[in-house]
Amino acid sequence: MxxxxxxxxxxxxxxxxxxxxxxxxxxxxxxxxxxxxxxxxxxxxxxxxxxxxxxxxxxxxxxxxxxxxxxxxxxxxxxxxxxxxxxxxIQMVFQEPLAAFNPRATVAGALDDPLRIHGRMDRHGRKTAIAGLLERVGLDASLAGRAIHEISGGQRQRVAVARALATKPDLIxxxxxxxxxxMSVRGQVLQLLVDLQREDGIxxxxxxxxxxxxxxxxxxxxxxxxxxxxxxxxxxxxxxxxxxxxxxxxxxxxxxxxx
Amino acid sequence: MTEILASIRDLGVRYDDAMALAGIDLDILLGERLAIIGExxxxxxxxxLAVAGLLPDEAACTGKIKWPRLGHAPQPGRDIGFLFQDAGPSFNPVLTIGEQIAEVARHHLELGWGEAYEYTLHLLERVRMPEPHRALHAYPHQFSGGQRQRLAIAAAIAARPRLLIADEPTSALDTVVQAQIIGLLDGLIREAGMTLLFITHDIALASGFADRIAVFHDGRIVEAGNASRVLARPQAGYTARLLASHIDLDTPPLVSGYPA
CATH class of the missing domain: 3.40.50.300 (P-loop containing nucleotide triphosphate hydrolases)
Structure with missing residues (x-):
């Protein structure tokens, strides 16, 4: 094109x-x-x-x-x-975030997996990266220790976006x-996706x-x-x-x- | 003078320690399409569920629902038809569609099996099922989601209820099938002079055919009124926010022509 x-x-x-x-x-x-x-x-x-x-x-x-x-x-x-x-x-985000996570995982745990698998960071580096990812998707750092099933649907979908971002993909x-x-949450998540694209060129x-x-x-x-x-x-x-x-x-x- | 089908006064519902509804005052008018909007x-x-008398046992219910027109408590299935988001679990997987809908007609309209099957065939034609004769002898899993919702509509209206309650009946369907099902429901309600209680998260969908709208938030009614008034001049800030969050083809896009 x-x-x-x-x-x-x-x-x-x-x-x-x-x-x-x-x-x-x-x-x-x-x-x-x-x-x-x-x-x-x-x-x-x-x-x-x-x-x-x-x-x-x-x-x-x-x-x-x-x-x-x-x-x-x-x-x-x-x-x-x-x-x-x-x-x-090439990362992905699906419709139903609850089905896409280990329900017993914490928010930090869900973000730690891709960093551990794909990154070359030590534990401290990963902790810093997780804090950075949460901030980028507009989630408070205090959510890191919460279980995936405890947070709202909108928050969960932000975690799914953060997890997709963790490996610095070219395509999601x-x-x-x-x-x-x-509806009220949907607009915010769409705006987040557009902002992330402008920043990173995903x-x-x-x-x-x-x-x-x-x-x-x-x-x-x-x-x-x-x-x-x-x-x-x-x-x-x-x-x-x-x-x-x-x-x-x-x-x-x-x-x-x-x- | 508009006649009242159901009059809900100070209705409250709790599950264990969680409040689900509180202080609900609402009339359902005979022959109207009332949309309940909420996230x-x-x-x-x-x-x-409360209006249909289908609340689970563990729900603690206070307040009153009166049915002045009926003069008795409504019988689910007979006086009230119910459509759910997912029609699949409403059907018995090992009985044919004909057996299940004819059973409703036999039970509530006191027809014989022969008449009940005739009537069911007529219902399948009314909900515009393709090949209604074949559908009569087919099983629920043999249909697509949109067709199953047509069958669920046939079953819900089989006993000619006064009130049809539709709870997100199109949320699991794609937009094209959704438009077809809404068109079908709208026509059937008009023909039969039924009252419709339409539950949805989609205020635009409701705006297409509701006479009145009640907006719910955190278990309470934030506002209720004629659809045109609520949509054009919302009184509650929450309603205004819902309207503003609606996205359709006139909403300015968040991105422009090509990526930077």
Whole structure:
């Protein structure tokens, strides 16, 4: 895009799953790229393939075909130590943070894990890093000793963001990361994500079924339907002039305040 | 003169030491669509359960709910239909859809099995189930989330209740299916002249079809009134904050064209 070297280039990604004796096409030759510091919104109805796509980029599942180049490296060919090292550079935040943490862990413990696994810091260095991470996501240092299940949903999602930041990633995949939050908290977490991106130049893939939320944070939007990317372009253009039937349906389905 | 279906006075609900609702005064008017708006912990679902008489045993309840029109305590399922966020657990997984909805009609409308099946087929058509004949003989797991919510609506309205309580009925669905289900509910309520109590965290969703809105926060009503008044001229600061936190396609984006 626009002469920038893409951070990630996905080409022709395909995936089918077995279901009820037949096969379901989850991804059908999906191609896109994303630049450093950019947010790509991935929007589509349930079952359109957006979560499958996100999980392939995280190397949680393998595609049947296609390629992914990340920072010039063939991401799908990585194994062992090189794959583990790469995992530090591509992080994730999911919808339900309680399910994404060991529920008995403390906030500090949850942040210590990635620092221990990916960093080369001693105990004291990690403690300083944890304090820094909490401050960056707007959480009070006194929360460090609290259990994950004791804090509020909004605080928990901030801890999930802090954990993703711990390894200094180039890309964070956010899968419905604000969908379970109360409205008043949701706006604050979105603003936090945008601020962090401005400071660090992190790229985001922001997966959601809610086009209005995606539009608030995405530079470009890709619309998915039945495993295919049916439309991709600058956020404003896609919202103002959708070309695909799915894009039009998603736009008309956004609840509007009727005053 | 608007008739009152249910009159809630000084309702309070506690679970152990935690207050869930306190000092609730609210009338549900016959034939209206009343939206209860609130965030997590506001007490909105507890209100729905209290009105339906479905509070768990450990809940301590004070105050009164009167049903002047019925003249007796409402019978859940017969006088009140209930829709939950997730329709899955409402169905028995080993019985067909037809058996389960026909049973409601048999029990509450005193129909024979043959008539009850006929009636169920008619209900499945009314909730616009694709291939209603097949749906009658299918099992709950064979349907998508959106279709299961259509089936749950058919079951909830089977006994022709006066009041339908819908607690976040579309929160687990994507926005496109959500719009379809809301359109369906809206039409059915109008046709049948039912009263709707719609519980949601989404004030914009409620703004599309509610006659009145009551805003809940921390177990209390912060304001209630005609939907157009509450939305255009909120009196409580909390309501104004909820309205300001709404994001739709007219909200200014947090990022501009391209990354710096």
């Amino acid at each position: 626009m002469g920038m070297t893409p951070l990630l280039v996905a080409a022709d990604l395909s995936k089918t799953f077995a279901k009820g004796g037949g096969r379901v096409v989850a991804l059908d030759h999906a191609s896109f790229d994303i630049a450093a510091g950019e947010t790509l919104g991935l929007v589509g109805p349930s079952g359109s393939g957006k979560s499958t796509l996100a999980r392939i980029l995280l190397r949680l599942i393998e595609p049947d075909g296609g390629s992914v180049r990340f920072a010039g490296v063939d991401l799908l060919a990585l194994k062992g130590a090189r794959l583990r090292a790469m995992r530090a550079r 995949v956010l899968d419905e990361a604000v969908s379970a939050l109360d 790229a985001y893939i922001f997966v959601s079924h809610d086009l209005a939320v995606v539009r608030a944070v995405a530079h470009r939007i890709a619309i998915m339907e039945a495993g295919r990317i049916v439309e991709i372009g600058p956020a404003q253009e896609v919202i103002e002039n959708p070309r695909s039937a799915t894009g039009k349906a998603l736009i008309s389905a956004v609840p509007r305040l009727r005053l | 997590s912990g506001s007490g909105k679902s507890t209100l729905a």
